[in-house]
Amino acid sequence: MFDHIRKYYEALAPGLTDADWAAISARFEIIHLKKGDYLVRAGQVCNHVAFVNNGFIRIYLIKDGKESINGFITNNQYISEYTSFLTRQPAIYTIDALEDSELILLHYNDMQELYEQHPVFERVGRKVAEFLFIEFDTHAYIADTLTPEQRYQRLIDKESALLDRVPQYMIASYLGITPEHLSRLRKKMAGK
């Protein structure tokens, strides 16, 4: 059950002992989401970070009633509305399940206690925050510098698994364009 998450933690903090692990894993909460269930709703404070044991999750923004998808998360990845989690302010993004999913949660208060009682956990926290920063920065760079067509080409080259797993209008949302425009781009690119 905890094999993958333990590997994930050990990769971040090689000094993790069995005692550390016991303290951490004792605080895990396992939850199951069905397709369409919410993990975090915009407006609520996000009280946990979640490790995806298996399933498929998305994080998105609701803007004028429309969804703007920021990311897809699958097996052995972490997801949280991390700004809300850290600041204790209402979440801006919404997180829900695109497929039935099993998640391992760590709650805010438990994490604060782990930070106090197991210094090695500070390193895990640091590495997670660093990783999220890098991911975010990379994403922002791509959004800033590539045209929609280039972003779509990049997705085909580097994230093609998404193409088989989500409908095209969600791909468009993730690329930051309308479904109509993606359809036009596809037509145009097919001629090359």
Place this chain on the structure above:
Amino acid sequence: MFDHIRKYYEALAPGLTDADWAAISARFEIIHLKKGDYLVRAGQVCNHVAFVNNGFIRIYLIKDGKESINGFITNNQYISEYTSFLTRQPAIYTIDALEDSELILLHYNDMQELYEQHPVFERVGRKVAEFLFIEFDTHAYIADTLTPEQRYQRLIDKESALLDRVPQYMIASYLGITPEHLSRLRKKMAGK
């Protein structure tokens, strides 16, 4: 000399002892940049984080030969091309001084040693990464959801110090629009 940076660190990690502080501050390097000098150039690996003791710094992207400004950093703030620093890959952003500035640098190797030898430093590293994540996330949210006019209004309301310190074409760059367009927005908004 180190008053401000010490306060900054103590705010992040209240448990910081004099011994910890001595170990950290022994590794500081002070540098002085003149207006126009670079701290990091795109393409180089960024080997340090920098605390601005005093001065005025900007971080920007060069895109088709044009500058696109991501942020301004002034007294008692941290700046780094953090993704490059963490990943040891070439920097994407460029960082230079808009005014003569005094910076306190911590180098990559020194930071790794501090992490090993002074566990309290892990907390500092975690808090810094968390802070940068929150800042970045907030920025991305603003860029994603507000119109250029709303972003300019927000800047007037919340970052008005910038207006006295940088030329308008840099404000435009920071807002993600052309100088011509900002000029038009100003004209339009003046009529309200």
Place this chain on the structure above:
DNA sequence: AGATTTTATTGATATGGGTTAAGATGTGGG
């Protein structure tokens, strides 16, 4: 102060991508 460079404004035109609307294709549930 005059000259040169930098910065800001204004107007005309171009364009990438959004919006709207309609039809075509696909697909899962009863």
Place this chain on the structure above:
DNA sequence: CCCACATCTTAACCCATATCAATAAAATCT
């Protein structure tokens, strides 16, 4: 197997913002 609904495509039109070009105004240098 068929219906209903979801998804994708296509076309016409629109709009916000970029681009290009010309001044105008301000700042800086000698």
